[in-house]
Amino acid sequence: MTDAATLAFVVPRGVDDPARVSGGSVFDRRLADALVARGRPVRVVEVGATPAALADVFDDIPDGAPVLIDGLVARAGPDVLERHAGRVRTAVLAHMVTAAFADAAEHEISAERRAFRSASTVIATSDWTQRRLIDDEGVRRERVVVVAPGTDPAPVSLGTPDGAALLCVGTVAPHKGQDVLVEALRGVGTDHPWHCTIVGSVEGSPPFVAHVRTRARRAGIEDRLSFAGVLDRAHLERAYRRADLVVAPSRVESYGMAIAEALRRGIPVVASDVGGIPQAVGVGGAALLVPPDRPDLLGRALGAWLTDPGLRERLTNRARSTRRERPTWSEAAARVDAIVAGLS
Structure with missing residues (x-):
């Protein structure tokens, strides 16, 4: 039972499962x-994405208590959020807008819209997501x-002398665009001794993973790619410390946490100009x-990075000189804490 002063933070089941790590x-x-x-009492509630499971959680929350719920869970039970809207104070955390995905099912889009509209507040992770919520989901701007x-x-990344250590971080899935990266690297060729490490789960979309591997093999660059899978914090930190450049070839992206983490370490980035990136x-x-x-354009940018020492030096110096300007988790928590305090 959550007391009225405790924030119930409702998240998808397996939030700490190392095999299912996501942004x-x-x-x-x-x-x-x-x-x-910061001193905010929080009870993290892991729940399966079903209406019945979500109903059990909300039935256990006392009148007037604050609730923060992950959007992936919220869209599974919009009826539950609507039923409890006048009883508890709910904020939905919108990591992404389902309608942004080309293959999204209409019933999922509709359910998510209802969940967002029933909340007292929706927390977006980027300005781009905020615009999508207002323009496409019909959430009132003031909410x-x-x-x-x-x-x-x-710490600052150590890197290598020739800029050859490329790193791509994100679950291996169509929206993350690793197939685009492979095609771009095929165009770069093998004259320069580059190597790209792809960090992220390969469990979510096996056909896509197989497709990416096949394209790499046919392009003759399979030995230049490493699929590291999900890494714990220590091993991920080691991967960042060895990297010269982080590549984010996403088709859809609400923000780009790996990009922010790279820049925090003084690592330059080549990325898609999309979403919140x-x-x-x-x-x-x-x-x-x-x-x-x-x-073709991604390959051109990567080729310029690999062959132009002056470009590498300029981008790296800029990344290192601005790395401390990145927002911190303490700052993010302070904002959410204020939002929770003001829920009505």
Whole structure:
């Protein structure tokens, strides 16, 4: 039972499962920890994405208590949120807008819209997500606030002398665009001794993973790619420390936590100019942005990075000089804490 002073933070089951790490799960866990560090009582409630499971959780929350719920769970039970809207104070954390995905089912889009509209507040993770919530989901502007993901303090990346260590972080899935990356690297060729490490779950979309591997093999660059799978925090930190460049070839992206983490470490970025990525990049001039789903242009940017020492030096210096300007998890938690305090 959650008391009226405790924030019930409702998250998808398996939020701490190392085999299912995603940007959303990292956000949920880091935010919960940072709220507790600020002194906010938090009870993290893991729940399966079904109406019955969500109903059990809300039935256990006392009148007037604050609730923060992950959007993935909220869309599973819009009836529940609507039924309890006048009894508890609910904020929905919108990591992404389902309608942004080309293959999204209409019933999922509709359910998510109802969940968002029934909340007292919707927390968006980027300005882009906020615009989508207002323009496409019909959420009133005054009910949507932006809280960008934070970053952890981290040392500067060591990198390599020739800029050859490329890193791509994100679950291996169509919206993350690793197939675009492989095609771009095929165009770069093998004259330069580059190597790309792809970090992220390969369990969510096996056919796509197989497709990416097949394209790499046919392109003759299979030995230049490493699929590292999900890494724990220590091993992920090691991957960042060895990287010269982080590549984010996403087709859809609400923010780009891996981009922010890279820049926090002084690592430049080549990424798609899509969604919330420009906000994650910021104004430091430490990134090259290309249109999404354009392997030719992505390959051109990667080729320039690998062959132009002056470009590498400029981008790296800019990343290192602005790395401390990235938002922290403490700052993100402070904003969410204020939102929770003001829920009505």
